[in-house]
Amino acid sequence: MLDATPRRMALALSLLALSLAAPACADDATPVDTTTAELAISATLDPMPPTTGQHTLTITVVDEDGAPVEGATVTVDPQMTMHGHGSSETAVVAEDGAGVYTAFPVTFQMPGMWKVSVSATAGAMSGSAAIDYQVN
Numbered sequence: 524m525l526d527a528t529p530r531r532m533a534l535a536l537s538l539l540a541l542s543l544a545a546p547a548c549a550d551d552a553t554p555v556d557t558t559t560a561e562l563a564i565s566a567t568l569d570p571m572p573p574t575t576g577q578h579t580l581t582i583t584v585v586d587e588d589g590a591p592v593e594g595a596t597v598t599v600d601p602q603m604t605m606h607g608h609g610s611s612e613t614a615v616v617a618e619d620g621a622g623v624y625t626a627f628p629v630t631f632q633m634p635g636m637w638k639v640s641v642s643a644t645a646g647a648m649s650g651s652a653a654i655d656y657q658v659n
């Protein structure tokens with residue numbers, strides 16, 4: 524029985540090696556995509572320069588390769604951050620196709636600095652932009 528000790532140690536070592544190797548094997552068997560694909564957002568406001576009232580924001584969403592992204596969920600949130608309030612109206616976003624989305628009405632109910640936050644989500648991809656406008 525004296526020679527059992529080295530065997531047990533060898534067994535313990537091999538079990539340790541297995542447990543150390545196990546996570547790597549599991550990762551190999553079930554790869555998890557941890558890459559975060561970013562969407563790039565650009566937008567143009569009409570009329571420009573902005574005045575108090577309703578505007579149309581035309582938004583273009585492209586993926587990291589610059590390809591238009593269709594079927595994205597796009598939200599638009601105008602905020603007057605210095606005053607701590609948002610818009611008096613909620614912009615409705617319509618998809619025009621070819622990665623172009625139109626938000627209306629983007630309403631600035633008072634003059635001053637406004638920040639329009641635009642976010643887009645498509646599958647695992649997402650992106651956001653914040654655009655500052657001086658409203659007169």
Ligand SMILES: [Cu+2]
Nearest residue numbers: 603606608633
């Ligand atoms: Cu205000």
